Amino acid sequence: MSLLHPFSKKIIAWYQQNKRELPWRNTKDPYLIWLSEIILQQTRVEQGMAYYLKFAKEFPSVKELAKAENEKVMKLWQGLGYYSRARNLHTTAKTITDNYKGKFPEQHEDILLLKGVGEYTAAAIVSFAFNKPHAVVDGNVYRLLSRVFGIETPIDTTLGKKEFNALANELLDKKNPALHNQAIMEFGAIQCKPVSPDCSVCPLNTMCFAYSKKSVSKLPVKAKKTKVRNR
Numbered sequence: 001m002s003l004l005h006p007f008s009k010k011i012i013a014w015y016q017q018n019k020r021e022l023p024w025r026n027t028k029d030p031y032l033i034w035l036s037e038i039i040l041q042q043t044r045v046e047q048g049m050a051y052y053l054k055f056a057k058e059f060p061s062v063k064e065l066a067k068a069e070n071e072k073v074m075k076l077w078q079g080l081g082y083y084s085r086a087r088n089l090h091t092t093a094k095t096i097t098d099n100y101k102g103k104f105p106e107q108h109e110d111i112l113l114l115k116g117v118g119e120y121t122a123a124a125i126v127s128f129a130f131n132k133p134h135a136v137v138d139g140n141v142y143r144l145l146s147r148v149f150g151i152e153t154p155i156d157t158t159l160g161k162k163e164f165n166a167l168a169n170e171l172l173d174k175k176n177p178a179l180h181n182q183a184i185m186e187f188g189a190i191q192c193k194p195v196s197p198d199c200s201v202c203p204l205n206t207m208c209f210a211y212s213k214k215s216v217s218k219l220p221v222k223a224k225k226t227k228v229r230n231r
Helices: 006-018 030-039 047-059 062-067 070-077 084-099 108-112 120-129 140-149 158-171 179-191
Strands: none
Touching: 030 047, 030 084, 030 120, 047 070, 062 108, 070 084, 108 120, 120 158, 120 179, 140 158, 140 179, 158 179
8 A cells, every 4th residue: 555655645635724715626527627737838827817717618528619610719818829729629629529429438548539639638638637657747846846855857858758748647646646646746836836836835845946945946847948139
């Protein structure tokens, strides 16, 4: 019997006290979870919320979205940018309707084959909708794990991705993967922020490598430095 890592216990306890109330957290419908994940791929929660509510109301099921006119889908998406997301959304709804009779696939490998769905999104859908033990690794998770465990492998390399993925899966609460995944992402988004996080009130500060070494601003490491251009 595997005992829960202190890291997991602490982030879950923190999440239960501090989580934001978001509409896609109150559903187990894989379609709505997928919809929220695609909208939030390159969009902040505050901006994406209105679009999520609009799409969920207009197209309450994957079949409704599949039937929609392309212009209607694109018009609803207007203002969100990265329009390939909307095109992929529409294409995938049709794929699910044609290949899975409108029922969202439940297997991680099937979800991974859907257009516009990568490792992170597939893990999010199977854990949030079906409570299957796949760890999510997004920017928030990279940042949190690199700081707490002192990982200096660049996050934008194949080796880094493997290392972080292995650690995330090792820490995952296998009995409650949905809760654990929500907690780790929310913790990274709200508590372990990219710039100037308030480490003095962080429940992980006693076990955090970066906090003890005063290297919070140096982690995570990226191999490719982003060039800053003057405009």
